[in-house]
Amino acid sequence: DAKTTQPTSMDCAEGRAANLPCNHSTISGNEYVYWYRQIHSQGPQYIIHGLKNNETNEMASLIITEDRKSSTLILPHATLRDTAVYYCIDSRANSGNTPLVFGKGTRLSVIA
Amino acid sequence: GAVVSQHPSWVICKSGTSVKIECRSLDFQATTMFWYRQFPKQSLMLMATSNEGSKATYEQGVEKDKFLINHASLTLSTLTVTSAHPEDSSFYICSARESSGRRDTQYFGPGTRLTVL
Numbered sequence: 001d002a003k004t005t006q007p008t009s010m011d012c013a014e015g016r017a018a019n020l021p022c023n024h025s026t027i028s029g030n031e032y033v034y035w036y037r038q039i040h041s042q043g044p045q046y047i048i049h050g051l052k053n054n055e056t057n058e059m060a061s062l063i064i065t066e067d068r069k070s071s072t073l074i075l076p077h078a079t080l081r082d083t084a085v086y087y088c089i090d091s092r093a094n095s096g097n098t099p100l101v102f103g104k105g106t107r108l109s110v111i112a
Numbered sequence: 113g114a115v116v117s118q119h120p121s122w123v124i125c126k127s128g129t130s131v132k133i134e135c136r137s138l139d140f141q142a143t144t145m146f147w148y149r150q151f152p153k154q155s156l157m158l159m160a161t162s163n164e165g166s167k168a169t170y171e172q173g174v175e176k177d178k179f180l181i182n183h184a185s186l187t188l189s190t191l192t193v194t195s196a197h198p199e200d201s202s203f204y205i206c207s208a209r210e211s212s213g214r215r216d217t218q219y220f221g222p223g224t225r226l227t228v229l
Contacts, residue, residue: 036220043116043205043220044156087155097163099146100207100218102156 003027004088009107012082018075020106022088025069031092033064034100035073037084037108044087044102047073078110114140114210118221125196126229132192133224135206141186142208146218147179150203162189196228 005023012018024033034049048055048062050071055062061074075082087105092098115138125131135145143164148156160181161169168181180192189208193200207220 032216034217038156041203041223041225043118043207043223046217046219049217097144097161099158099161101158102148104155 003090003101004103006086006088006103006106008104009109011109011111012075012078014080014110014112015077018073018078018082018108018110020073020075020086020088020108021070022073023070024088024090027068027090028092031090033062033068033071034089034091035060035062036087036089036100037082038087038105039081039084045084047086078108080110080112082108083110084108114138114208114217114219116206116208116219116221118204118206118224120224121222122225122227124227124229127197128195130192130194131196131226132190133204133206133226135189135191135208135221137187137208137210137219140208140210142210143186145183145189145206145208147181147189147191148205148207150205150223156205159191193226196226198228201226201228 032049032051035047036044038044050062064071085105085107089100117136119134145162147159150156159174162181162183164183170176183189203223203225205223207218209218
């Protein structure tokens, strides 16, 4: 079973920042926080991951609280193409046999 | 990011026939690949872990004789749905984990939609 909890759905106005929260209160010290998204009828797309420091790439920013029990994915300027289900997953890194376990995710709707 | 491909992207078959789905890691080698399936409006459910050169590990409730997995090389894993029935209709997604240096990320294929008539 997934160990993270996320809101079921969120709306965001086009052009505004989308902030997607995730609780992972049982995360272990050697587990990373991964974020993926799934656009309708496609495979999940990797977005970003981090251990304890905040991370930023061309797609998004990841803010992890100091106690690592929660994080927020930030899409700085949401577009209609960002409408998708976003999954927050905690998983050990550098362990090739460990699959990602998906929860229900957050359905983000970007509205024009 | 790394690329994982699947073939075919969709398939329609008659009940009782077998269907093979291929999963390839295009620009990296993967000793381990994973197979998931997804029913409408549900999340991805892990079916099995495919290990190159050895037997796959199946999740509880997944019939190994029905869902045959072969991981013959470091870039190819296949899933064969044998004697398919309408309840096997689903979206099948494979993934491969790239672990090199700082990078350790699981990449997913585009999925294969199976419809069994």
